[in-house]
Amino acid sequence: CNKDFIDLNDPTRVPTSETYQDSLSIATGVVAAYSTLQDIYGKLNTNIGLFAFTEVPSDNSYSVVDGQGVGEFEYFTYTSGNGRIQSQWAATYRAVARCNVILSRAPAVKLTAATRNRYLAEVKFIRALAYFDAVQIWGDIPLVTGEIATISDAYTFGRTPAATVYAQIEKDLMEAQADLPVSYTSANDLGRVTKGAARGLLGKVYLTEKKYALAESTLRSFLTDYDNTTYKLQPNYADIFLTTNEVNSEIIFAVRYSKGGLGVGSPFTNFFAPTSAQSGGSGASQYNSARQDLLDAFKASGTADTRAVASYGGPVTVTGQPTYYTKKYMDVPTTTGDGENDWIVLRHADVLLMYAEVLNELARPTEAVPYLNRVRTRAGLAGVATTLSQADLRLQIEKDRRLELNFEGHRWFDLLRTGRALSVINAHFATYQIKVGASVVQLQPFQLLFPLPIQEIQTNPVLTQNPGYN
């Protein structure tokens, strides 16, 4: 038999085995790695996005429409079979795999050293971001740092301790920040990872690990190098989120989207808007709507706080109840899921608040207060006194982070980091008498980690489940 006769490839497509051999395929491979961030943070028909893990379970938001299992995150009634848990997991490892293939193949491809190093640094950042989100959701997770060559190899990946995952994240970000540019000369590259993004994220990682000294030095160097130069606060809070003002001076890193029927549109208007009229005539689900707790927090902050009106709209009556929707992702999509809004991952106000937090944790509250007050001042509020105690300032920073960064995917991780999730969320359930059936919802300690997807555990028995789930 003639072997060539039966060795056929699809001539209309490029086989994976023949790619990653030239500079162009490495360049498009890096773009593909960026593209998985849309899956992680939210994309129509692949994964609803991180907000289901970071906003809906918190005291910030809830899902008016119990669609796609998102409503289960509101009451912690999800099981390991919840489809969002599976799709978030799959999106995470899709990102990791696309980064790993670049990291393993790019070194052998003919490229200038600078370009190669930048590509490697970009995907290291993306991999670190994916793992950072995942380790906060699940704790111990499989740590894949190379290409998985065969299907059977995939069955060897069990869970790696979270500390090891964090070590890899730190290593990736350290290496990334070394090789990334401060900014890109071509406007066409706007949105790629920068040195500041890697350094800012590294600061957040250290902070999350409670490595306060490292966090302080990292964030300090960020502010020394970029504060009010490369990055600065937008004068007007509402402007941060305008679709006409994307990649503005406050944005350190955002997941980019663009509408127009190109397949890279933003789904968030359709996910969050209350009516079809507000989502461009196509369906809207109101997944990320303000809880009364958040409304009351804004009320307590006072009418001067300009962030309230920029954050939510309403009331819109749904089945007789007033509801309040997020305004940070409003647009008129071309079609369902095809909006313009980027998802901001890291912005300058977040860094200022993190630096305030770390200084306070290092028992330097007096130094911390000015950074907090810059954010408060921009919001139209008076600054807090420099005389606040460490404990009082800790609560004040928590409160301001919530009001500053609401609906942007921070609240649940913030509460986890500060160890306040159980008390804050349970107090919220008690105050607002949020019930499933007859009893008030109670967040259990084991629920601080989400369950691993049941499909993965059934597929690969070496994976174990988090305690309390099956």
Next chain:
Amino acid sequence: ATLLAAPRPASYPTAVLADITITGQVLDEKGQGLPGVNVIVKGTSNGVQTNASGAYRIVAPANATLIFSFVGYLASEVAVDGRTTVNTSLRADAQSLNEVVVVGYGAQERKLLATSISTISARNVELVPVATPSEALVGLVAGAQITEPTGEPGAPATIRIRGLGSISAGNSPLYVVDGYPLNSSDSFSQIPPTDIESIQVLKDAAACAIYGSRGGNGIIIVTTKHGVVGKTKFAANVYTGFQTVSKRVDVLNGPQYLDYLKEGFANANRTIPAALLADPSTYANTDWQDEIFRTGIQSNYQVSASGGSDKTRFYVSGGYFKQKGIVEGTGFDRFSLRANYDAQLSDKVKLTVNFAPSFSRTDTKPLSGNFNNATISGGGPSNVPAAITSALIAPPIFPVRIANGDYSLTTNALGGNAISSGLFNAVAPLDLYQDRTNLARGLGNVALDYVIFKGLTFRTNAGAELLNSRRAWYIPATLPTNAQARANLSNPILANIDARQLNSTNYNWLWENTLTYNHTFATDHNLTLLAGYSAQRNTLEGSNVFGQSGTYTNTAIDYATAAGQLFGSASYTANSLSSAFGRLDYAFKERYIITAALRTDGSSRFGPDNRYATFPSVALAWRAGEENFIKRFPVISELKVRGSFGVTGNNNIGDYTYQSYQTAANYVFGANTGARVFGFAPNGVNVRDLTWETNTQYDAGFDLGFFHDRIYLTAAAYQRNTTNLLLNRNVPAVIGYTTRTFGNVGEVRNRGLEFQLNTANLVGHGFTWSTSANISVNRNQVMALSGATDQILYDAVFGYTSSIRVVPGQPLGAYYGYEQIGVYKDQADVDASAKWASGGSAPGDLKFKDINGDGVIDSKDITQIGNPFPKFTYGMVNTFGYKNFSLSVTIQGSQGNDILYAGDRYVNNFPAQANARTNVLGRWHSPTDPGNGWEPRVTSTAPSSLTSFSSHYVFDGSFLRVRTVNLRYALPEAIVGKVGLASASVYAAAQNLFTFTSYFGYNPEANLYGNTTAPTYGVDQGSYPMARTVTLGVTIGF
């Protein structure tokens, strides 16, 4: 071996010669005397019969011709030629033992077969008034389930041999036409039945292994007609007739519907809209089925010429078949041509050419499936209303059109929105939607046979199959669709327009070379050896063009070019197969028979680690009837026992399935809103060991003939295990590029029994009667899937979620839902029983069995409630003859198959508003008027128990159908001779005359998903009804 007609005896000069006494003996092929043979002097009524030893004595003129005839044998004419001793032997007729059976890459005498093969000859199929040969096979083959899931014009029957083994790689047999293994079963379906000489159905793995990785689902071998030596014969067959809907579904009429509707509103405490409160007689009383069905017409014209000399033979035919379907707007017509040519180029070289182009045109409509999203035959646009589904649920009080000429809809009839269900008009899609497929096909092959020396023949065979399809569909601006529900004649909506042209070209070529050696050693040892090599490649290219919705300027042009902006796409796929194969046939004294075959296939579809597959088989047979201890019983004319084992494959795993390709994964960079940048990433991982599905089959059976095979029974038992099922299974997501990938896992088992009994009940010169009956039993069971907890779930239709499941231990595609045990009689009954968890139960609601006994009815109580496979299927053909009349009656039946009737899905989704079947007349009205105890109350706010899938929607699909009745009268030779014809007959044929079944639907064999690979069987949702066809035809020969 080729059967040629014996040369005609030279005619003698007519002279008056004296009568002489002639004696002789008539022998059968074994050299034994054949008793009971009729010996007649030609042209007279003078005749005798042979005695027990086959001897006879007759007085006849010295120049007479004697005719020897006996049932089951070919009649023979022998000129006396002045002799006083005339001995002769008779050869068995086709259909009986000496019939030559076409097997893969050769032919074999039936008596020497050790494998399971059923044969259908020309006379069984050529006069059946159907479009495709598969429809003509219904009811004729033991061990094959041949069903007609739809009555749509041009749609072939579905053939499944010995059960279903595959879940995702398909269960269609391989079709081989004149030695050419087809890529497309369509090339088989479009052969006019009249052109077919014989069809062999290869069933066991030993028969199929010679086709290796394509033989797993059985093989259908078709031989078309070839010329025979002699004067050129012309034949014509013309028939025409009409078709009507064989059965209607009884639905409520206007007044009944109004009662039902008002009771539903009352039960829901809703106000009845004023528009519905007028005198019932003032509303329309539309019978929507009347509006969509019509009398169809079916005609066929076929002429052929055949003949040949000792050097060349030919068969040429041309035909035109036309069918106007019984649903408005549907139809099928076909032009076909065939030219078969055989030439003896020299003593050693023979040439065979088969060439068969055809052209067909099919008009289809959105008929079945979701009322607002039809399942269109061959795939099609979304959101088009299904006409038949709609006709069954459209309110009878709506007129077809309202006063301004618009099609009635819930939004415009009775002043608009009197009922709020958003139902569609059943007639509009038939009038307005356009969908035509033009298909040009060509199948041709050329073979050269070269005799190297006596017994050793080399054959090379090259051919090609071409299918060129062009389909165009058009949704005009005026058709109300799910996307634009208010579009209508007076309200054209440009955004509604969808015009598309889809083109595809499928070409396939083959080159095969075989060496065959046949020799008989020392009288008793017959040996045939075959060795071959073959290469085949298939390529499919497609493109389609469509306009962007909303950019059309008007509705006057039904082409995509009328759009302001055009889009298109293209596709390409190919596969190739390279094979080596061989077979050994050995028979000792025609008594002990062994057949062993081996094939190795290399396929581009298999992963590089499993690129070559080898399929062995062996079959043994013992013709015990030839042994002396059986020969002592003269009534036993044949006794053969046989057994076989073999491995075959199913390579329909898709082209390039094992490979991973780069797919677009784009992102956005740039200032402000940014711009799209292109990225590429792998779409999966290479599955380097992906391979064929494997069928391992054991077969045992016997043939038993009595009274010179006047009674002939063939029985077989088999077990077929399909392993290495192609399944899209979960893999760990850490792979990154996919969470599911194809793998070879899982097992399905089929076990069965099949019996074929042929009897010549009455023979002789007067009334004749013969019967051919078959019965098949198959049990199908899923043995394993990829994981222990795995189930594969399908939604029978939208809304019946996971109602069809593939579960280990159960048959493929079993139905799962709640099991109805009645309706709640009254409140006391509700209080005392398990209640519907989601929303509770009220008196009159469906009452389900509490399977797990936990006091509530929830998803834990879902259980297996149906099996689409019959317990057994059967068929019987009775053929009667009297003088010049012949009558054949074919019945066909199936016992124990369940139907999942999804037509009520929307009745209950829009309760009290969509029209219902008359079964609801037995509904629960009140505790004191509880109806028949099975039909629930009607309420316009129905509980979800009504729309959930339950055994309320599963029905017994057992049926007995009078499939074909054919009455034929052959005009006497004396009359036809006067007008210069050789033969002429007229016939009347009826198809689907009666169907006896308790199933209320159009067709107990209905399947919405027809011939698709997914194991979703027996789903009826607005199926195209079977037509009752009555035709009148004429055949003439000259």
